[in-house]
Amino acid sequence: MKTDCTRIIPIDTNYVYKPSVSLKTTILNGCITLCILSLSSSTVPNAVALPRENVHSTSTVSTYPLNWARYNQGSINLFFEGDSSLNAELQRNYNKLDEIAALPDNWNNNQAPHFSTEIIAKMRMILSSLPIQPSVFPTARYSIQFEYEKQNGEYLEFELFEDGRLKKFSYSGDGQFSTELIEDKDVEGIVRAFYE
Numbered sequence: 001m002k003t004d005c006t007r008i009i010p011i012d013t014n015y016v017y018k019p020s021v022s023l024k025t026t027i028l029n030g031c032i033t034l035c036i037l038s039l040s041s042s043t044v045p046n047a048v049a050l051p052r053e054n055v056h057s058t059s060t061v062s063t064y065p066l067n068w069a070r071y072n073q074g075s076i077n078l079f080f081e082g083d084s085s086l087n088a089e090l091q092r093n094y095n096k097l098d099e100i101a102a103l104p105d106n107w108n109n110n111q112a113p114h115f116s117t118e119i120i121a122k123m124r125m126i127l128s129s130l131p132i133q134p135s136v137f138p139t140a141r142y143s144i145q146f147e148y149e150k151q152n153g154e155y156l157e158f159e160l161f162e163d164g165r166l167k168k169f170s171y172s173g174d175g176q177f178s179t180e181l182i183e184d185k186d187v188e189g190i191v192r193a194f195y196e
Contacts, residue, residue, distance in 0.1 A: 089133035097123055100138045112140035119144060119162050122184070126160070129188045132195060134158075148194060156194045158187060170194075 101120045134146035147157040155171040171177040
């Protein structure tokens, strides 16, 4: 049996919409619903996938069915049907990378070049694999630097160059330091070992 949900509703041009519930209350109720769904999704085998819509650099979650096709097609990875979500530190670094990507030639008034889309994409990939997010900086050496520092003075730095090289520099609390070229796949393990 097929059900037709289409209805024709006459439009009254003199009608003024006056909501009975404030917009703030509606948004709050929506957020509470989303939190409940996200918390319960780990115990429900067929969790509901909520659509997400990108508006410029902002992401919003929508329950409007026509937006469902756009869910998870942007740069924000927010999963209500699982237990994974984009943490605030990773989002902060993605935003920083967007700023770095927008830098023009001579961005430091000392002839530093702009950054290629390739280095930005590679940096995003590395950041997404890291268990702890670093501080990220552009350099005038055709590279993007990301670093970690502990309160005891230990320091770990990586520098990703436009030509694909990835350099690691580390300094231990006892005065030992080392510099070496490494592979992208090694960064996660090095960061984990640094914090163990």
